[in-house]
Amino acid sequence: MSNNITRKYPRCIATISAGFEKGDFLVREEKGQRVYFDFFEEAFNYIAAKGYSRMPKAEEGEWMDLMESVHASVKGGMKYNTGRLLMVLHKPLIPQRGEEYDRAYGEEPEMGEGGMIPMP
Numbered sequence: 089m090s091n092n093i094t095r096k097y098p099r100c101i102a103t104i105s106a107g108f109e110k111g112d113f114l115v116r117e118e119k120g121q122r123v124y125f126d127f128f129e130e131a132f133n134y135i136a137a138k139g140y141s142r143m144p145k146a147e148e149g150e151w152m153d154l155m156e157s158v159h160a161s162v163k164g165g166m167k168y169n170t171g172r173l174l175m176v177l178h179k180p181l182i183p184q185r186g187e188e189y190d191r192a193y194g195e196e197p198e199m200g201e202g203g204m205i206p207m208p
Contacts, residue, residue: 098181101151102140104131105171114171132175140177151176 102117111124113131117138125131143151152173159170 099178100140100181101143102135102138102177102179103155103173104128104135104175104177105173107171113174128174135177139179141179143176143178148176 100118102115105114105116106112106128108114108124111126113125113128115123115125115131115135117123117135117140123131123134125134142148155173
């Protein structure tokens with residue numbers, strides 16, 4: 089595995105999988121939320137509207153291999169149907185202001201008037 093999985097910025101990942109009774113496609117996203125859809129386009133549009141985008145092919149392949157390995161490591165198999173993983177998406181994790189922000193990120197950079205924080 090290369091260093092593609094580790095980045096200089098934190099981020100969230102989401103997945104789209106297939107093969108479930110409640111709906112043909114399942115989106116798993118942050119905080120363990122699961123949403124079922126009957127059509128792939130609905131699943132993709134739902135997660136894209138939340139700011140997620142598809143990972144580059146090589147990096148997505150690494151995440152798929154990692155998840156397959158993790159699921160295979162569970163003694164006796166996974167308790168729930170994991171489905172067939174179709175796509176891994178990601179978005180930058182943008183910290184919110186407040187006490188936790190200040191502890192993790194220190195002081196906010198001086199941007200001046202009309203300045204913007206550069207995105208990775």
